[in-house]
Amino acid sequence: MKLLQFSSVLLAASCASATAIERRQSGGGFEDGQPVDGNGKGAPILGGTNHQIDLQNPDNLGRQSTDAGVVPNLKWSFSDSRTRILKGGWVRESVITDLPSSHDIAGAQQHLTKGSIRELHWHRVAEWGYLYSGSILISAVNEDGQFEYAKLEPGDIWYFPKGAGHTVQGLEDDNEFLLIFDDGNFDVVG
The missing domain is CATH 2.60.120.10 (Jelly Rolls)
Structure with a gap:
């Protein structure tokens, strides 16, 4: 029983790592809900985020080079x-x-x-x-x-x-x- 639980943990950990590696290899990017600018800056978020909200708010993931300053949040659900x-x-x-x-x-x-x-x-x-x-x-x-x-x-x-x-x-x-x-x-x- 303990071995099965341990194997499940390893399997879950390896799946999460595979997903993170796939995100790194695909480049991610703001349009994919990741703080990666495509010019070598940033890195993927591996946890602790609401991915659906990140997808809806790509500008919150990283200020674009054309931004003149901080744009206040203009969304409220x-x-x-x-x-x-x-x-x-x-x-x-x-x-x-x-x-x-x-x-x-x-x-x-x-x-x-x-x-x-x-x-x-x-x-x-x-x-x-x-x-x-x-x-x-x-x-x-x-x-x-x-x-x-x-x-x-x-x-x-x-x-x-x-x-x-x-x-x-x-x-x-x-x-x-x-x-x-x-x-x-x-x-x-x-």
């Missing part, structure tokens, strides 16, 4: 955001505290179940929305004080100017949409 679970759904936001370089834009991903309503509210900034799943009913009070409403389907977009009171109601079992705001601190009261 909603998967990295804290999800607030609410009666009838959830919401998660990406704001300036998550991505400090994002002064002029913020986003939220929201899910509403059938019949759930995001109550009447308004923002001190403009809101754009994109429905990608389900069906929703939006309503708003326009600049003339008149009530307007529309039923939206996947692929539809909407816009509420700053200060416009509005609601969103889920019409299908599950409804999800993306919200974009023209201020990285859109949910700050003030």
Whole structure:
């Protein structure tokens, strides 16, 4: 039994070494998720990394010779955001505290179940929305004080100017949409 475990360890170690050798021989490179520039600089990462994220961010693996300086991180995944679970759904936001370089834009991903309503509210900034799943009913009070409403389907977009009171109601079992705001601190009261 111990010999079998020992053999498995050796086999696993030799496979890992073979993979590292193959990466070295192939040259790797930023496009392969490796900090190797093709001019003899760098070396492959052999562990302790998220290879899929490295593939998505080749510029993070090594500054290109054409870079004039440090470019701030301009990516934030909603998967990295804290999800607030609410009666009838959830919401998660990406704001300036998550991505400090994002002064002029913020986003939220929201899910509403059938019949759930995001109550009447308004923002001190403009809101754009994109429905990608389900069906929703939006309503708003326009600049003339008149009530307007529309039923939206996947692929539809909407816009509420700053200060416009509005609601969103889920019409299908599950409804999800993306919200974009023209201020990285859109949910700050003030």
